Amino acid sequence: MIVITGISCKTETTKNNTATPITKEINASETSLKNALTLYASFDNGVHADFALGDSLLYSVPNRKARDSAQIGLHKPGIRISEGAGRYGDALLFTEDSKGNIYYPSKNNIAYNTKNWEGAVSFWLSLDPATDLDPGYCDPIQITDVSYNDASIWVDFTKENPRDFRLGVIGDRTSWNPTPEGPDNENPIFNKQLIPVSNPPFAKGTWTHILINYTGLNTDQGKAALYMNGELKGIRKDIKDPFTWDVEKSNIYLGLGYIGLMDELSIYNKHLSQEEITTLYTLEKGIHDLLD
Template identity: 75%
Template sequence: MSYYKTTLFRLLLGSATLLFFNSCKTDTGYADLKAALTLYASFDQGVDADFALGDKHLYTVPNRKARDSAQVGLHKPDIQINKGKGRFGDGLLFTERSKGYIYYPSKDNISYNTTDWSGAISFWLQLDPATDLEPGYCDPIQITDVSYNDAAIWVDFTKENPRDFRLGVIGDRNVWNPNPKGPDNENPIFNKKLTGVKNPPFGSDVWTHILINFSNLNTPQGKASLYMNGELKGTRSNITTPFTWDLELSNIYLGLGYIGMMDELSIFNRSLTDPEIKTLYTLENGVHSILN
């Protein structure tokens, strides 16, 4: 073999080897994310989750205590699938603030643990908070068996313009607020448990990626972080208040007071690394990419 052919062969072999290892690295990263996934709703084929370890159905209920009145499917006229307008494919459109709730059951769809609980929650939002939201607090997602102030994980927009965007990881109310006085959401103890973003990067014509990362809840080393568009925006450490759920009553509520678009809800059974969070943010075809 001539010198030039030998050199060309080595270059081609080196390139092929590099591509092979890069491919393996990417596939391994996707495989790790796929293995950690517990719920994924793309809203491309309706409101049922594309993937779920628990109940895949979305439910509509008139209020939190009326579980016997829950209906399978989407039964709120102010919420609809918006064809072709999601971050990828279709998305979920909330058009007004109204009574009632929609949710996926938490059981098996979120990896709740009484002794050491970790996980991650990922989704996309599109809205202009200053012009789209009606007055009052607004929670695009809230996961709890009781309410926002009692063993709950959520993000919200504050009630007045200019609106902050906040992460709440709030333990058992009878522990953090045993002698309640006045509204909890105005309690300094409550507000110290939040981490937030002023002038958050939302807009009516842009999609913003939200990721809630939490680890070691129900231990003395509890921690929770808020990421937006792949970047860390705030962290709470040393979360020691316990999170006690009646798992049968816990739900993943969507769009409480929210007006705007939502897409690509995914939940994982462990906290994610910074590279994995960047991967979720930059996926070209959404979470479908890690399922294929």
């Protein structure tokens, strides 16, 4: 905790008319989080990001390969802003698994590095996976230039009840699976790279905080971890596969097959400490506390 001493316009005075110093406490973790922030979408002022080092606009496409058909804003059925339904303020509500994709561009909003890449992704979800989700895999967020199995960072729910919640930090497909056979999501080599959570703490009418933490990617000592409600749920070490992106084609996709509420998406250019993760989880007004 950093303590700064200063004089306020409401400073009390003594009988000698001398000012009494007032101390204001500034949380060092809040300062470091603010300095590391690269993208923030509160969904309180629409779908576009409140803060972004790159493009702040949200885009819709009929499919991933139709980049030339991208439209600014929400042009995908079954998604809308739900007023007052968020963890803080409004939220993004997904009501059906419809065709198309929505995304923020990764360029500058993700601090991608070809030699030593670190960062963190934070957001809140509210749903009952057993009753809200349609059958099949569902990715609330997926960050990649190709797909889930090729230089990608994501979380998903498994395809049938009871559903696990999993973190995938998957390197180049040519590195981890040079001779693929069958679908990768059923491949034991693929599944060994995931961090699964059985009986994850989701429930209707409650909010769950998700934090994806990663460091050392594109080295021989890459590491990724999944936190839920401020607690470490799993960690994967010694990630050696490279993560090769065409950054111009990489996007932060939201709500792939997801049905439920999402709020307070924020992305950081560094691996977060436990203290920073706890601070993020317990912010009284969300990321607005960092920016106000």
